[in-house]
Amino acid sequence: MGVQGLTGFVEERGAFFTELRVRDTKLVIDGSSLYHQLCFASAVDFRLGGDYGPFAAAVRDFFGSLRACRVAPFVVLDGGRGADDRKLPTLRSRAAERLRAAHRLSRGDGGCLVPLLTREAFVQALGRLGVPFVQCFAEADREIAGLANRWGCPVLSLDSDFYIFELAAGYCPLTHFQWQSVCAGGGAQGCYVPARCFSAERFCRHFSHLNRSLLPLFAVMHGNDYLDAAALEVFFSKVRLPRGCAAGKGGKHVRLQGLLSWLSQFAEPAEAVDNVLKYLRKHQREEIRELLCTAVEDYTPADVNLEAFCQDGKYECEAARKADLPQWVLDALAQGKLAPFISDALILRSTFLHVQVENMQRPSAHSTALPIRRVIYGLLLKASQKTEAASPSKQTSELPVVCEFDRLQKTLKKTFVPAASLPTDFCDDHFPLDKLMEVPMSHRQMLLLETLGVKMSFLESIPSHLQLPVAVTCYWIRCSEPKVKLHQLKALLLMIVSGELHRITNDPDPTVVCAEDDSIAYHEFLKWKEKKLQNKDFDLDAAHSFCQWQCCLQMGLYLNQLLCTPLSEPDLSRLYSGTLVHRLYQELKSTPAVENLFSSSPKMTQLYQVLLNMVESTVSPEFFQKMSKTKSEPCKKKKASSKRRKAVRCAIPETQHLCNVNRFASLGVDD
Numbered sequence: 001m002g003v004q005g006l007t008g009f010v011e012e013r014g015a016f017f018t019e020l021r022v023r024d025t026k027l028v029i030d031g032s033s034l035y036h037q038l039c040f041a042s043a044v045d046f047r048l049g050g051d052y053g054p055f056a057a058a059v060r061d062f063f064g065s066l067r068a069c070r071v072a073p074f075v076v077l078d079g080g081r082g083a084d085d086r087k088l089p090t091l092r093s094r095a096a097e098r099l100r101a102a103h104r105l106s107r108g109d110g111g112c113l114v115p116l117l118t119r120e121a122f123v124q125a126l127g128r129l130g131v132p133f134v135q136c137f138a139e140a141d142r143e144i145a146g147l148a149n150r151w152g153c154p155v156l157s158l159d160s161d162f163y164i165f166e167l168a169a170g171y172c173p174l175t176h177f178q179w180q181s182v183c184a185g186g187g188a189q190g191c192y193v194p195a196r197c198f199s200a201e202r203f204c205r206h207f208s209h210l211n212r213s214l215l216p217l218f219a220v221m222h223g224n225d226y227l228d229a230a231a232l233e234v235f236f237s238k239v240r241l242p243r244g245c246a247a248g249k250g251g252k253h254v255r256l257q258g259l260l261s262w263l264s265q266f267a268e269p270a271e272a273v274d275n276v277l278k279y280l281r282k283h284q285r286e287e288i289r290e291l292l293c294t295a296v297e298d299y300t301p302a303d304v305n306l307e308a309f310c311q312d313g314k315y316e317c318e319a320a321r322k323a324d325l326p327q328w329v330l331d332a333l334a335q336g337k338l339a340p341f342i343s344d345a346l347i348l349r350s351t352f353l354h355v356q357v358e359n360m361q362r363p364s365a366h367s368t369a370l371p372i373r374r375v376i377y378g379l380l381l382k383a384s385q386k387t388e389a390a391s392p393s394k395q396t397s398e399l400p401v402v403c404e405f406d407r408l409q410k411t412l413k414k415t416f417v418p419a420a421s422l423p424t425d426f427c428d429d430h431f432p433l434d435k436l437m438e439v440p441m442s443h444r445q446m447l448l449l450e451t452l453g454v455k456m457s458f459l460e461s462i463p464s465h466l467q468l469p470v471a472v473t474c475y476w477i478r479c480s481e482p483k484v485k486l487h488q489l490k491a492l493l494l495m496i497v498s499g500e501l502h503r504i505t506n507d508p509d510p511t512v513v514c515a516e517d518d519s520i521a522y523h524e525f526l527k528w529k530e531k532k533l534q535n536k537d538f539d540l541d542a543a544h545s546f547c548q549w550q551c552c553l554q555m556g557l558y559l560n561q562l563l564c565t566p567l568s569e570p571d572l573s574r575l576y577s578g579t580l581v582h583r584l585y586q587e588l589k590s591t592p593a594v595e596n597l598f599s600s601s602p603k604m605t606q607l608y609q610v611l612l613n614m615v616e617s618t619v620s621p622e623f624f625q626k627m628s629k630t631k632s633e634p635c636k637k638k639k640a641s642s643k644r645r646k647a648v649r650c651a652i653p654e655t656q657h658l659c660n661v662n663r664f665a666s667l668g669v670d671d
Contacts, residue, residue: 002159002160002161002224002225003160003161003163003164003219003222003223003224004222004223004224005222005252005253005256006160006163006219006222006256007158007160007163007173008252008253009253009256009257010160010163010198010203011175012253013206015202015206016198016199016202016203016206017176017196017197017198017199018170018196018197018199018202019194019195019196019197020154020170020172020194020195020196020197021183021185021192021193021194021195022069022071022154022172022177022192022193022194022195023069023070023071023185023189023190023191023192023193024069024070024071024189024190025071025072025153025154026071026072026073026074026151026153027066027071027072027073027074027153027154027156028074028076028144028147028148028153028154028155028156029073029074029075029076029155029156029157030140030141030144030155030156030157030158030159030162031075031076031077031078031122031133031140032077032078032140032159033156033157033158033159033174034062034075034122034156034174035059035114035118035119035122036158037158037174037175038055038058038059038062038122039055039114039115039118040112040114041058042054042055042058043055044579045578045579046105046111046112046113046115046357047105047106047357047538047543048357048543048578048579048581048582049115049116049356049357049543049546049547049550049576049578049581050115050116050117050118050550050576050577050578051577051578051579051580052115052117052121052572052573052575052576052577053499053502053573053574053577055118055121055122055125055573056121056125056572056573057573059122059125059126059129060125060129061179061180062179063129063131065179065180065182065193066179066193068182068191069182069190069191069192069193070190071193073131073132074132074133074134074147074306074310075126075131075133075134076134076136076140076144076147076306077119077123077133077134077135077136077140077336078135078136078138078139078140078340079135079136079137079138079139079140079333079340079343080137080138080333080340080341080342080343080344080347080348081138081340081344081348081350082137082138082139082319082347083138083319083322083323083347083348085348085350086226087139087225087226090225090226091352092405092412095352095354095355095405095412096412098113098354098355099355099407099410099411099412100410101113102355102356102357102358102360103360103410105357106357106358106359106360106540106543108538113355113356113357115356115550115578116354116356116547116550116551116554117550117553117554117557117572117576119339120339120554120557120572121572121573123135123336124569124571124572124573125573126336127336132310133336134306134309134315134334134335134336135333135334135336135340136304136315136317137317137319137320137323137330137333137334137343138319141159141161141162141165141298142298142299142300142301142302142304143302143304143306143317144157144162145165145166145167145301145302146301146302146303146306147306147307148167148168148169149166149167149168149301150305150306150307151307152168152169153169154167154169154170154171154172154197155169155170155171155172156172156174156177157171157172157173157174158173158174158175161219161299162198163198163200163203163215164215164216164218164219164299165299165301166212166299166301167200170197170198170199170200171197171198172195172196172197172198173196173198176195176196177193177195178193178194178195179193181193181194200212200215207257207260207261207263207264208261208264208265209264210260210263210264211264211266211267211268213268213269214263214264214266214268214269214272215299216269216295216296216298216299217263217272217273217292217296218259218260218263219299220292220296221259221276221292222255222256222259224295224298226295226298232276232288234279234280234281234284235279235280236255238279239262239279241255241258241259241261241262242258242261242262269296273289273292273293276288276292277289302317304316304317309334313331313334313335314331315330315331315333315334323343323347325343325346325347326433326434326436327434328434328436328437329342329343329346329433329434332561337561338558338561338562339558339561341558342376342380342558342561342562345376345377345380345381345402346380346381349381349400349401349402349403350402350403350404350405351373351402351403351404351405352404352405353366353404353405353406353551355406355407356547356550356551357540357543357547358407358540358543358544358547359540359541359543360407360409360410361409362482362544363481364406364407364408365544365547365548365550365551366404366406366551367406367481368479368480368481368548368551368552369548369551369552369554369555369556370417371420371451371479372451372452372475372552372555372556372559373402373404373417373555374417374418374419374420375420375422375447375451375559376555376559376562377400377402377417377418377419377420378399378400378419378420378421378422378426379422379426379433379436379559379562379563380419380433380562381400381402382400382419382422382426382432382433399418399419399420399421400418400419401416401417401418401419402416402417402419403415403416403417404416404417422447423443423447425439425443425447426439426443426447436562436563436564437564441564441566444563444564444566445563445566445567447563448471448556448559448560448563448566448567449471451559452471452472452474452475452556453474453478453618454471454474454475454618458614459471461610462610462611462614463500464567464568465568465569465570465571466496466500466570466611467567467568468556468557468560468567468568468569468570469496469553469570469575470611470614470615471556471567472549472552472553472556473489473492473493473549473611473615474614474618475552475556476548476549476552477489477615477618477619477623478618478619479552480545480548480549482541483623484545485542485545485624486624487585487588487589488542488545488546488585489612489615489624490584490588490595490612491581491582491584491585491588492546492549492581493608493611493612493615494584494594494595494597494608495576495577495580495581495584496575496611497598497604497607497608497611498525498577498580498597498598499571499574499575500574500604500607501518501521501522501525501598501601501604502522502574503571503574504518505518505519505522515601515603517600517601517603518601518603520600520601521598521599521600521601521604522601524597524600525597525598528594528597529580533583533586533587534590535586535587535590536586537586538582539582539585542582542585543582546581546582550576553575557569
């Protein structure tokens with residue numbers, strides 16, 4: 001949620017805040033706001049696809065500051081879009097804005113864009129740190145407010161809706177929460193985090209002692225994520241707002257101030273609503289009344305008992321009960337073991353695929369991972385498939401379809417993707433979704449690996465926490481279009497090895513002595529990183545290829561989670577660094593010797609060679625040689641003609657191997 005322009009207005013007037021020393025208290029934290037804030041603060045170059053190591057370090061430092069001040073945090077994360085999907089227009093608008101931001105970054109302009117796997121890296125970091133958290137079934141605002149009031153503690157967020165909620169201990173904006181400047185307190189009180197707390201009392205007093213209960217109506221009328229202010233444009237065009245500011249002309253926050261002053265003449269919300277409706281046509285009044293009343297309820301703290309989740313891990317809310325999902329799915333969603341992407345696909349048959357800094361002239365980077373997503377949809381919707389097939393009006397061969405919002409060049413489009421047909425083990429009457437965990441683990445592992453196109457025997461020599469990324473890399477090599485270059489593959493594998501070297505030197509197994517040559521190799525690597533890179537050019541095509549890898553990894557993670565982790569989940573903070581992989585790629589092109597970066601460590605050298613040989617063995621011997629040859633003009637023309645043919649929408653034969661498909665085939669496209 002969010003109230004248009006309210007944060008800017010409040011920030012310009014410091015009189016609405018009180019000073020606060022945060023210590024010896026519980027604190028309810030809006031997880032989405034926090035990971036966005038920490039991501040933007042820790043990022044160096046948003047074009048490079050994310051550095052999850054520095055981000056995870058920022059998360060660790062943040063909660064370290066809270067611990068030093070004896071603050072007990074509880075993080076509440078947004079879930080999926082909810083069964084009513086009321087925010088769809090807002091989400092489409094935000095997705096389009098992210099697409100514009102990605103395009104600006106791809107051209108070398110400034111801007112910010114949250115890297116693809118930031119949320120997953122945040123959830124992993126919370127788990128490692130032992131910070132308690134819950135992932136709500138839908139949007140978290142009401143549940144955050146409810147828990148904060150139950151505990152009598154502040155809310156920490158960046159969401160302007162918390163200026164509107166009635167909060168017993170107030171709202172602390174993250175921008176005024178100085179966690180990096182912990183102060184030593186006097187006497188026995190100990191240290192504290194300097195912060196500022198919004199005072200609703202001061203705010204209402206500023207507007208002729210406005211009744212506090214009218215703030216939700218103000219938020220709805222001024223425009224929030226659930227109700228567009230355009231619905232009330234007739235009202236704003238006719239009403240005479242105080243200070244001569246009808247129709248919102250004459251200043252940055254004129255309409256906002258005028259509306260608050262106008263509302264201050266009413267004793268309570270019902271009276272104000274009646275006066276709003278007087279300005280509307282009679283046939284519109286009841287519809288607008290219902291819209292306003294429904295939207296105002298969004299500012300009522302939820303009665304979901306998150307405190308019970310803290311104690312026994314059981315998350316219960318009415319919306320979740322109505323969704324009629326298997327209990328294990330509800331539990332996994334609440335514990336952050338399944339992503340909101342899963343609940344959106346399951347409940348709404350609709351998903352958003354988040355854009356990255358890609359080559360906008362090429363198909364979306366997410367198209368590479370389409371076969372993985374189709375398997376996910378197949379697992380989630382197979383029960384629905386039977387129900388539909390049983391209907392006489394449906395063809396028995398018809399597969400469930402999911403609507404995906406993704407980019408088509410520089411425009412947000414929706415495409416309709418059929419779920420994949422699954423092996424009998426996952427489709428017969430014995431194993432509907434609620435019984436998926438009863439499928440033998442070996443079968444679940446086989447489905448994951450067959451989707452990625454590798455065998456378990458192929459991965460056995462790899463450390464368990466690297467098996468999923470290596471399988472994803474094999475899939476990426478075979479399925480990416482345009483084809484992955486050898487230097488890109490080597491850069492990616494060297495990056496993975498550097499993460500492994502960091503792990504064994506910084507968090508060594510206490511039962512194993514860290515080898516001296518590993519320490520030497522790690523220090524040499526750090527010295528290399530400190531050197532200035534001669535060529536700082538940004539290669540958009542390389543970025544596009546690494547974006548495809550992250551898309552494949554994201555969907556590989558989601559499929560692995562849905563199958564209850566037949567493979568270990570990798571630590572993203574040590575797995576991917578966009579800055580590092582781009583630098584390695586640039587240097588490999590001019591200085592091939594950088595491939596020997598870890599030569600001081602026989603163990604790391606061997607790991608790199610094993611990974612490289614394994615991944616290369618999944619493609620033909622000529623795969624990379626062909627890519628290095630200059631294409632003749634006839635070849636280029638033939639390829640262009642082939643691309644035009646592939647653009648035609650047609651059905652994907654179910655018997656065709658998952659990777660050998662035109663990834664835009666069978667997708668109905670709609671604006």
